[in-house]
Amino acid sequence: MTTLVHADGVTKRFGAFAAVEDMSLDVHPGEIVGLLGSNGAGKTTLLRVLLGLEAADVGHVEVFGDPPADADRHALGYVPQGLGLSQALSVRQNVDFVAAAFSVRHAPALPTTLAAVADQPVGRIGLGRQRQLAFYCALLHSPRLLVLDEPTSGVDPLARARLWDTIHAQAEAGAGVLVTTHYMQEAEQCDRLVIMSRGRGVARGAVGDITATSRTAVVHTEEWSAAFAALDEAGLPVTLAGRTSRVAGTAPERVRAALDADGVPADVEEEAATLEETMVLIEQSSRHPGPR
């Protein structure tokens, strides 16, 4: 299979600090690869190395089979976190600028939401529309690879769903997509995930592979408030989902013991952890290696 991005053992340091350490990653046509990790994990830095905007200190990167600096820019669509739009230019002028840069003769019609503000400076339209415009511009030249850095951050749920429809359509048409996100609902839409913590790749695979080994103790009781308080007081990592307490990565026996100690009657079951719970457990075990 053609590989759009191939990164092998990439390390990027700023001074003595390694923002990315020994990261490897591939992106193939037609797949959506999600890059996850808490703030500062190194996602943006890795994207910038893959795009040739930062040079790797160690490791090997290829984009479309070439070093990033020589990669075919016409085959690449990039939406950076800051969107990369010219705030003082109008929507239409931004489009014309990108079309000229990529020699696009016939740009597709602007979506109606953008057409309605075509003559307004980008700085005056809302963030949702700005993101829509950044997407439109990134797709103008039909890229084979789409790199999206938190593309839906700060966007309302409906606009977010629309942007994800566009991402899926691109992948279905054969483009490879590499996307960073903090939203678990978005991560769950990716074909594969790569999870970073403190610069390193700490888990990878489909959502089901990543969550497969993590379990959560789930507490069912009428006395949900007392149950939560008892588990919290016992120092367990309890969260509330509605009126149900969940304790990820903790044996049900330990949870039951904490409830018994406070005399809270409850049924405790074990079930598969959610992706969010698994992410927290992965982050914890990468900070404090040892048995979970």
Ligand SMILES: Nc1ncnc2c1ncn2[C@@H]1O[C@H](COP(=O)(O)OP(=O)(O)OP(=O)(O)O)[C@@H](O)[C@H]1O
């Ligand atoms: N140019 C730079 N000089 C020094 N340190 C940097 C530079 N760029 C990034 N860093 C540091 O590298 C680390 C990784 O940053 P990066 O932006 O890649 O993380 P991230 O996973 O994308 O975070 P977020 O989810 O908040 O965007 C952070 O500690 C950041 O402060």
